[in-house]
Amino acid sequence: MNLISSWHCFKGILVREFLRFVQQRSRFLSALVRPLLWLVVFAAGFRAALGISIIQPYDTYITYETYIAPGLCCMILLFNGMQSSLSMVYDREMGSMRVLLMSPLPRPYLLLCKMTATALISLTQVYAFLAIALLVEVEPPLLGYLYVLPALLLVALLLSSLGLFLSTRIRQLENFAGVMNFVIFPMFFLSSALYPLWKMQEASEWLYWICMINPFTHAVELVRYALYLKLNSDALIITAGTTLLFTLLAVTGFRPQKNSR
Amino acid sequence: MSISVDSISFRYGPRQALQDISFTLNRGGFHGLLGPNGAGKSTLFSLITRLNALQQGDIRIDDASIRRQPASLMRRIGVVFQQSTLDLDLTVAQNLLYHASLHGISSRDARQRIDTELQRMEMSDRAHDKVRALNGGHRRRVEIARALLHRPEILLLDEPTVGLDPQTRRSLNHHVRKLCEEENLTVLWATHLMEEINEDDSIILLHKGCLLVDDRAATLLSLSGQNTISDAFHHLTTLPQQESV
Structure with missing residues (x-):
């Protein structure tokens, strides 16, 4: 495998994902509706019930909308990551996956390219969401939009590698309803996306510890800190470590045909 | 260059799908x-x-084993699958560019190859049409053009005429035979439609996962005592058990 061929391959996969993204504008819009509903409707009703004290990385009191915005960015990545990884598994006996696997380049590299391309496309949805969030006064520092980029990319990779790992290993998860109930909702609700963990600790110590071992919590915190120009090194180490782990497990466990498992 | 399949057996769980299959395809x-x-x-x-x-x-393929040098093999074969694997929402050229990139070919080089292959398939005027707008026969031609983009030595086609009308089937078969002659390409054409096979073609006949015949199609006739390849095929594959030839 030489570098130039590998680059052409990655570029080709990225261009294809981009072309598909452009053609599926309705999917793009519907993916934005979900977090916007949370931001506009849920946050409006919930902010009265949940007072937020001054917590890191914020320097002052913040609105509830500001608090949940990083979690909702990660929610977009969570849905996209799971959806695209599942479609990779559905596709393995169909069109696009077969074409991909006809490449002479190593399969782990091809899967990595596909996950990276999907992650990069997902970022455009996150930035579109952050742009709309300005309307409800979620206004991180301007440089924060730049600082958060590598954090978002890492989180997108974490979630698509986790999705690929789960869907190649767990047969029962081969439909999106199963993934929603057993992966997306627990990961999202048992994290710091909607409420600070000290609130959770007040309610239940064991729920707090489940939140603490949930990699999604650390992904949300990484994004939250980066958006406000701060580095949460614990979150970075945990997110990078789990990304590496799930990527390794996903690419080594991937089988092109379902029935050969 | 030759491709050899050596004592292959394969099971899907308890079901034996292939049983000790061996054959060699010589170049061209x-x-x-x-x-x-x-x-x-x-x-x-x-x-x-x-x-x-x-x-x-x-x-x-020659001395390269699929177990040890998979990349070398993948570079040397082009494949047309039974089910279409084209992206319907992309144009013909976009589909072909994607395939070329997967083989590490630069987009500049790929564009030249795409022009050549589409011209050969008489599809140049459809390069910027979406695949969704093409009929079944044209989609198959695009898939053959795609399989040839990285200039393989072997072209594998898995029932490429399924779902096509008789005239399109004939034309596609004729096209591939022409390619085979002009480019000295080794073609393996899987089918259950006997009208796609000529008497002087080499054939490999599988039945219930076993190899029944590895010879010229004409041998099928002498072996079965039938007058047409179609009758011979029917005769051999409805007998309870056959020895391989």
Whole structure:
């Protein structure tokens, strides 16, 4: 495998994902509706019930909308990551996956390219969401939009590698309803996306510890800190470590045909 | 250059899909892979294309083994699958560019190759049409053009005429035979439609996962005592058990 061929391959996969993204504008819009509903409707009703004290990385009191915005960015990545990884598994006996696997380049590299391309496309949805969030006064520092980029990319990779790992290993998860109930909702609700963990600790110590071992919590915190120009090194180490782990497990466990498992 | 399949057996769980299959395809020439539905043709394709991992035996192109040098093999084969694998929402050229990039070909080089292959398939005027707008025969031509973009030595086609009308089937078959002659390409054409096979073609006949015949199609006639390839195929594949020839 030489570098130039590998680059052409990655570029080709990225261009294809981009072309598909452009053609599926309705999917793009519907993916934005979900977090916007949370931001506009849920946050409006919930902010009265949940007072937020001054917590890191914020320097002052913040609105509830500001608090949940990083979690909702990660929610977009969570849905996209799971959806695209599942479609990779559905596709393995169909069109696009077969074409991909006809490449002479190593399969782990091809899967990595596909996950990276999907992650990069997902970022455009996150930035579109952050742009709309300005309307409800979620206004991180301007440089924060730049600082958060590598954090978002890492989180997108974490979630698509986790999705690929789960869907190649767990047969029962081969439909999106199963993934929603057993992966997306627990990961999202048992994290710091909607409420600070000290609130959770007040309610239940064991729920707090489940939140603490949930990699999604650390992904949300990484994004939250980066958006406000701060580095949460614990979150970075945990997110990078789990990304590496799930990527390794996903690419080594991937089988092109379902029935050969 | 020759491709050899050496003592391949494959199971899907308890079901034996292929049983000790061996044959060699020599360079150039049109080879028919025959067998009724469920004979094991698609399984054999999935093993040659690495969509399934080998359980037993080996596949070699010259000295390169699929187990040890998979990349070398993938560079040398082009594949047309039974089900269309084109992205319907992309244009013909976009589909072909994607395939070229997967083989590490630069977009500049790819564009030249795409022009050549589409011209050969008489599809140049459709390069910027979406695949969705093409009929079944034209989609197949695009898939053949795509399979040839990286200039393979072997072209594998898994029942490429399924779902096409008789006239389009004939024309596609004629096209591939022409390619075979002009480019000295080794073609393995899987089918259960006997009208796609000529008497002087080499054939590999599979039945219930076993190799029944590896010879010229004319041998089928003498072996079965029938007058047409179609009758011979029917005769051989409805007998309870056959020795391989």
